[in-house]
Amino acid sequence: MTTKFELHIIELKKLEVNIKQQGNEKLEQWLGFIKNLELGKEASMYEEIEKARKVLEEISQDEEERKLAEQREIWRIDYNSDMYSAELRGEYEGRKATAKRMLEKGFSIETIEEITKLTKEEIERIK
Numbered sequence: 001m002t003t004k005f006e007l008h009i010i011e012l013k014k015l016e017v018n019i020k021q022q023g024n025e026k027l028e029q030w031l032g033f034i035k036n037l038e039l040g041k042e043a044s045m046y047e048e049i050e051k052a053r054k055v056l057e058e059i060s061q062d063e064e065e066r067k068l069a070e071q072r073e074i075w076r077i078d079y080n081s082d083m084y085s086a087e088l089r090g091e092y093e094g095r096k097a098t099a100k101r102m103l104e105k106g107f108s109i110e111t112i113e114e115i116t117k118l119t120k121e122e123i124e125r126i127k
Helices: 012-022 025-035 049-060 063-104 109-118 118-127
Strands: none
Touching: 012 025, 025 049, 049 063, 063 109, 063 118, 109 118
């Protein structure tokens, strides 16, 4: 880990309650900025929040930047979908490989079905 980068993951719903209890004004302003970007137009007393607001305002006005942001979001959704599909395919291939090894060891079709959750037809195609 480096000292030049910090990453914080926060659950916004839980954060609202904690902020009010702790009285963390800077965090409260970030939360307001994140939750309601349109209402965040008033100047912040924190330089980072004001800079983020200005950048957001700037890129929101640029049609090309909006298109790029939309394309990045579509790519991210497609990527996650592809990764999930690959995970499912890998799991299925793993079950088929297990069934093949079980067949080689002489396990019954019924036992292989029970353990791998493959159908009888899928197991017979492996033979």
